[in-house]
Structure formats: structure tokens, C-alpha cells
Amino acid sequence: MIPLRDENPGLRFPVVTVLLVAANVAVFVYQTLLDPRQQTVFIMSYGMVPAQLLGQAPRLYGGFPSALTLVTSQFLHGGILHLAGNMLYLWIFGNNIEDVLGKFKFLLFYLLCGTFAAIAHVIINPFSTVPMVGASGAIAGILGAYLVTFPGARVLVLIFLVIFVTTARIPAFWVLGFWFVMQVLYATTSAAGETSVAYLAHVGGFLAGIYLMKKLRPGVGWGRGRR
Numbered sequence: 704m705i706p707l708r709d710e711n712p713g714l715r716f717p718v719v720t721v722l723l724v725a726a727n728v729a730v731f732v733y734q735t736l737l738d739p740r741q742q743t744v745f746i747m748s749y750g751m752v753p754a755q756l757l758g759q760a761p762r763l764y765g766g767f768p769s770a771l772t773l774v775t776s777q778f779l780h781g782g783i784l785h786l787a788g789n790m791l792y793l794w795i796f797g798n799n800i801e802d803v804l805g806k807f808k809f810l811l812f813y814l815l816c817g818t819f820a821a822i823a824h825v826i827i828n829p830f831s832t833v834p835m836v837g838a839s840g841a842i843a844g845i846l847g848a849y850l851v852t853f854p855g856a857r858v859l860v861l862i863f864l865v866i867f868v869t870t871a872r873i874p875a876f877w878v879l880g881f882w883f884v885m886q887v888l889y890a891t892t893s894a895a896g897e898t899s900v901a902y903l904a905h906v907g908g909f910l911a912g913i914y915l916m917k918k919l920r921p922g923v924g925w926g927r928g929r930r
Contacts, residue, residue: 717798750834816844823907840908847912
């Protein structure tokens, strides 16, 4: 299932969501303008490398503490499809969470979810020297928050049934619940080294989103997100 839009109009213009989309796109455009060697240096400098973060490997690039890559890595992407998929989910679901939390809390929430997602990846892959990049962990946090805040909101999704393609309006609870279950399955069935996708980071970000939403807005419960 690929979400196309949700039927949950925002209360105000989603300034932070738009700025996050713009920042991710701008960084990707800059990245593509670099030559191959410069791109490698750029990714190694600002991507999150678990072994370097834990001091298990030397930091060859970047003149700032490795801990900062927990944030900078959230604005890098491995390709146009990686970027497009993440920005689609951010655009569809981010505005409503920004509505509930407010601009400053939403930005803090976004960055914290991405950080917790990266830490989940580090815990499982502490000696990895492969940089982790992408906004997926932060966006997974938005999906977790949306699940508990607007479970009944209808989401228009594109469904592929073998050779047939159709659309359907499905409650967010099932769309996002299905997404989460798939991430857990991928994380538990993918042997180390067999996938380039940090599925456990998605799981960690999603759970962090649920937890942080409860902390930042204690009154928010299942379906009580609107003020």
C-alpha cells in the first residue's frame, strides 16, 4: 500500500513540515551536484556511522563530534526514490502532527524521533562502518504519533494486487499498523548484511513517536488529537 493523501485537513499552514521537506530536497540537490568522490566524503562526513559514533573506528571526515551525525544524517538520502518516499509520508502525515504539537515542539519531536531511531540502529549494529542516512526514522516517529492521535482518519492508498492496481480509503490505524508490522517482519527476518535498509531504525522511530507524543501532549490519546 502506498498512501496518496489523508482526509484530515490541517488547522493551519504546516510551516515546519514544508521547511523540513525543503531542507531535505535542498541537501539532496546539493549532494547530486558533487562529483563521486565529493559525494562519498559528504556522506561519510554527515552520515551516522555506528562504529565511529561509539569510538570503535577512526573518524576520517567531518570536523565536528560524531554525535552530531545523529541529526545531520536525517537530512541525507541515498537516492531519488529514497527521498521521494520519505517526503511523501512526511507531507501526508506531518501537517496534522504539527497541528497538535505546535511548530517548536513538532521540530523537536521530529529530530528526537530521528535520533532515537538512529540509536536503535547503533544498538544492533555497533561495529558497522556503513553510514546510515535518511529521514525514515524521524518520519516513522510521525507515523507512530499519527496512529495514536488520528487512528480513524481515512487515508487514500494505492494498492497493488498482482497485475491490478486500485485505490481505497482505509483508516489510518490499519494503514500505519500494517506499515509497522512490515517493518518488524523485515527487521527480524533480514540477516545482517543482506539489506541496506535500517528497518530496526524504523521500528525504533515509530515507538519513539508514540512515546514522545504522550510526553509532549499528555492529553492526546487514541483519536483525541484535535484541539
